[in-house]
Amino acid sequence: MHTAPQVALLFIVLMNFAVLGTSRLSTCIRAVAVQGLLLGVLALLLAPRFSLHTGVLALGTIVVKAVTLPWFLAWAIREAAVRREVEPLVGFNASLLLGVLAVALAFAIAARLPLPGMQQELLVPVSLATVITGFIVLTARRKALTQVVGYLVLENGIYLFGLTQTESMPFLLELGVLLDLFVVVFIMGIVVFHINREFDSLDSARLDELTD
């Protein structure tokens, strides 16, 4: 039965590559939405026994990560009328290559950090890989919206790791983490909206007026 979580984890890594490889913003957002969905499913799969706690948690994850945030980002795209990441700082193929390297690095680190009593040995490397992919997207892309997507991927990676600690993290705190994530991304959206209005383009490279 443990193959189902492995399949889900593999799909998450695939979504990582999708985010890295695509030049269309809408594909990125859809990939992140799928990742959110997979996270919700994994929360159910990994929990030792189904309880109200894990059920509400999974539902919350799906609602926030798979539905509201992607919908909000899609609204932002329509508002900013931007379709494509014109020419990113690091080319798409190079990003993919970096993505592969990230996965390799993640596995190397995971090997040195034996997870005590962890039955799912694939989970730690995948979460680290997702974190590093999030970093790559954040630095490699110029559009502000893509950077928000990168931040979401980073957050998913960390959240994935959090799933291993369902019993130690009390329910209230999981919600706290989700709430924080939601509000931060919401404010980022507002700022992106202002950037678009101010600079009538989402190219964050234009934001370099403040220097010493």
Next chain:
Amino acid sequence: MRLLAICLLPALGAVFAFALSGRRFGAARVSTLVGIAAVHLVLVATLWLHPAPAAFGGWMGQDALGLIVLSLTSVLFFATALYAVGYLRRERPRGGRVFVGGLLGFLAATSLVALSQHLALLWVGLEATTFTVAPLIFHRHDRRSLEAVWKYLLISSVGIALALLGIFFLATAQSGAAGRPLLLPDLLAHARDLHPAWLRAAFLFLLAGFGTKMGLAPLHTWKPDTYGEAPSLVSGLMAGALTSCAFLGVARITQVTMAAGMAPFVQPVLLGFGLLSLAVAAIFIIGQSDVKRLLAYSSVEHMGLLVLGLGLGGIGAYGTVLHVLNNGLAKAWLFLVAGNVVLATGSSAAAANRGLMRTLPVSGALLVLGLFAITGSPPFGLFQSEFTILRAAVGAGHPWIAAAMLVFLAVIFVGMALLILEMALGDPTPRATRARESWWLLAGPVALATAVLMLGVYIPAPLQHALASAATALGGLAP
């Protein structure tokens, strides 16, 4: 019960202030701000007299380190609230509602961080400070503050995400050991049997995460932009209170790692960050032309000193805790005075503000005295803490670190003196006439200045006791 009140009261105040929309409620909003700040200060004062028991199932409790940071935050907030009265009367901001609401939200978040014994709760509080401060930074709604808030949000969120990863690592490290998960007392009690590999990873990521919020180099890049563009009282609060709360996070994880006997692993990292911050601050302070960016780099320097003291151990820990207090007070004092300058002349660039001693005599004098305070000249408190850290460096057998620290402090003094003295003493630009400085704008800085001066000469007994116990908790000892 008081602990909950300390956190919830400002939160309710924030919601209430946010609800009062429209200009006619301006006075009401400001009075709530000052009222809640006063009540908060009184509540914190009572904590000193007779400590409150742990609340909320052990998640919130009062320990020496937390109390020091909490009282620092409360004092700073009260001074800033007084300043805000004068500021809002002069600035007539569009988003008065957002401004006061954000400030009170910030106070609630920082109080939560200071009082939480549960590390995840601390993380949530710190994350909350990020989004309460964001609208305050974007207060001026112009292109430069937009860029500042974007950089701040992005880098802080990435930092906080790393911290979250660190907390999960800590949870895994504790999974084998006894005690309630992620609660500081239990962590400290069973520190020895935490899983070493995960604890080390947890320490590094938490240090990286909270280090970004603190503004340690090279994670400091958001600081000059944010402090430069945000209104001065907000920069003062961030430089004084927010960095201290972030340092509290680093201090908590250091407590745990010191208790687990990992000093040889932890100290080099702290020393590395400390020296790098001092170096970066020294390099970027020379030739600086904007006073608020200068103070931002000075904040990077002092964060470096905090972490350096922590890394040196021995009386360095005592120096660090005292330095948190001194630095917070001095930073807020200088930012508020810089605020006065910007209010009078409209720009924080040094060239536009020459001859302050003639146009704004009291603010000019406070600025010059502030220069001597912030660079650690003796009569002021920062000298005591920096001298203790220096003695710790010599005591811990790191003469080269002591030498490097002194060289950087010398270069920083030259850089700051060049800018501030040129501003205070230059011949005033012809149109600047002697502006009348309102009492509201001066009460805060003067009070903070006397506090810093007092700490340089006399440390009250209860504070001395708290500092000593905080230092021993951090694995050091009182001098």
Next chain:
Amino acid sequence: MMLVAAGILLMLVAALTVAALWRRVALSDTAFRLFMVLGCTLGAIPAVRVLSGAAVPDVRLASLVPGGDWVFGIDTLSAVFLLAIFLVGGACALYGVAYAEHDHDRRRAAGAHALLAVLVAALALVVTAQAVVPFLIAWEVMAVAGYLTIISEPERAEVRRGGLLYLVATHTGTLALFAVFAIWGNGARDLTFASLAAHPPASAGVLALVLWLALAGFGVKAGIVPLHFWLPEAHAAAPSHISAIMSGLVIKMGIYGVMRIIALLVAPPVWFGWVLLALGATSGFLGVLWALAQHDLKRLLAFHSVENIGIILLGLGAGVLGVGYGHPVMATLGFAGAALHTFNHALFKSLLFLGAGSVGHATGTRDIERLGGLAKRMPRTAAVFLIGSVAIVGLPPLNGFLSEWLVYRSLFQGGVGTGSARFVVVAAVALALIGGLALACFAKVVAVIFLGNPRDPLAREARESASGITRPMAVLAGACVVTGLAPVLVLPPALRVGSMLARSASRDTMSLVSAANGPVTVFVLALAAGIALAAGIALAWAARRARSSVQPSRTSVETWACAYPVPLTARAQYTASSFAAPVLALFRPVTGVSVRRTAHSFATHAVDPVRTGLVLPAWRGVAQAADRIRRLHRGRISLHLAYVIAVVIVLLVYLIAAGGAS
């Protein structure tokens, strides 16, 4: 010690009253004068008592801040400095009040007076502090008060630059002192001087580090070459009575520091003595040479402070070598000479600066090339300035000669001894060269300013300064003459300080006192005999002439100009540049002098080679390096995030490396 505390309190009260009632000029001035004089006399009493052998109880405050108890006390060493502080401080305060009497900006004048009172109080605290933390606090308050008094006219760029150079130099020096006391106090019980003395640095290496750092820290304040670069600029920027306090007292704190370190060390190492000797010789020689090249009166006097610090260091060096090589007499005389010269220098240097202030006040310029013939127009200032000059050059009747004689005496005492101490005597040649150059320099200054014809209308219309200005100068001049002619007043206390520093038994000191006292009185008698003999011949001769029919002398004649039809103009006179040119030509590479020679004019311009050649380029280099690094860091967000990732990766590598290790 209580009286000193009362004195200091009175001075702070003086500062407050003048700051509070600055609007009512008359009241605040008289109140200020009264409090200052009262404060100074109160403070001076315990100093005199300690100098005459009595002991004054310490004051010990419980430790409120980390670093042990705060102890304040007066031992013989602090007493000498305390006496100088109160004497010169009081005179300069009175001079300052008179100087600023008709200053239109009453607010600034009141501020200057208050700061001056705070400066004198801080100086008194520095010398009476017997623990590290109060010492450093008083030290920095003195430095900051000094800075604020220097920039009393901030609108002039030259004043701001001088002030900034001073502030940066003293602060860097203070940081060196932080290091000294951090290293020394490392193992000690607490940070009082007593426990530091009980716990000297263990290894020779640490002792060497402490001594070099102390030399750097105190050397910057004392103005030892090459750390003297700030001194001329600060003095030129400050008003003259502040320069008087700076040169008379503030730079002496550097000397006090070195002496306190020597007093705390049980046995100062021998190499330290040779270093002091070498530094003293270079500072003395270069100081007077650069002074000779200057035309700005205050810069000239500032460089002379560097020279006199050199002489004091020669005394200290002789003292330390005396202790090192086991010559108690040489050590005692050396330290006594250094202490006495510090006291004397405080007197005549502040006198000269006040004189310079009076000249500047009357003529409005500091450039001596434009003065001349002021002796006729300002007789009292001229007389007082002459007394100061004779004293500073170390010529017999006055106190300068007395202290230089003590230093010579200790150097020669080394020569008479055995072992390698004999090489010390060679330093006497350096002192002689310094004396010769000093004579040249002050002959130039006195002649160009006061004698001959006025070279500029400014000098022609100069009027004598008010009595409020000349009276303090007269007091200081009187002090110089009295200490010069009555050595019995000054020598015993100086020798008592010498024996304290040299740790020689008190029995030796008493024999030394009589040994030193006797001859000097013989010297004064010899001088008196010479005067009597010459006076006798002159009177006898005058009596014979009176009976004869010789007409009285004529004084209406122009100076003889080889029968040139047109009478001599002021341009015929030797200027400061031409007077000093031959001497400077002998030492060209070191003087930093640039000669501007045109068809009909000859002028030299002197610049401080250390400041322009060493300090400013060094700072420009640091600033350029910082600039290049800063250019690497542009404002783009992706660069900032790249830094975060770099940190994460470095930490991960560290985790793997350390993880594997543990």
Next chain:
Amino acid sequence: MSRNALISLIVLLVAAPLLPGIALKTKSVLTGRRGAPVLQVYYDLWKLGWKRSVYSATTTWIFRAGPAVMLVSLVAAALFLPLDGRAAPAAFAGDLVAFAALLALGRFALVLAGLDTGSSFEGMGASREVTFATFAEPALFLCLIALVLATGELSLSGMLGAPLAAAWTRAPASLSLVGISLFVLLLVENSRVPADDPATHLELTMIHEVIVLDHGGPDLAVILYSSALKLALFAALVASVFVPRARLGAAASVVALLAALILVSAAVGVVESAMARLRLTRVPQLLAGAGALACFGIVLLLA
């Protein structure tokens, strides 16, 4: 203050003006001229004594005080020299410094008096005087240091008195070097030929004569007498080094003193006839040479 010392002092004071006369006489005889009578200086003093003194309008009291201070300082300096070979009228440990300082005081007074007139000639003389002084003082001190090291005494009476005879047996070479350098010092300090020509009339080349150009009448007399006394002092110094008179009887020592003074001034005359004036820039090198000789003496003693 023994009777003999007093007599020697009086002899020195009286005989002082004789020495320049002898020097001039020797020079003129050697150059084939009759030259002025030996007592010429006495006649000049007497003549000047009766003249009226004329003071320029630009001068102040310093101009009048200059000569007096110079005379007093030289007389006081004379008190420290052990003229009778055994003990000086006034002696204390470290009186050599006082001796040098008194000479410096005299020079300072003379220079100031000269500059007071405001004429370029006096300025020129003063500047040169001061330039040579910066090298003369160290040279003098080098010689004194050598004497201190040789005799182990700290006062002039000891150095030039009885212990000097013993020192000659121990270190004849260094003491002779010291003597020679003292003689060169004598020539420069008293503006004798190699450094300055007392007989010149061209103000631009003078040094000592030009400083006193404006002094007249009694002032000039005092100055003439003082310079003669200064020559006598240096001659006594050189004589004491070469001819230690400690063991002679009272009368014999006075005669020996007179003979030595005459001998030294004759030597000055010989040097004046043999050499021409040095260029102004060479004089510091001459002094440096004298200093080097003394240094060599010291090295010999210290080694």
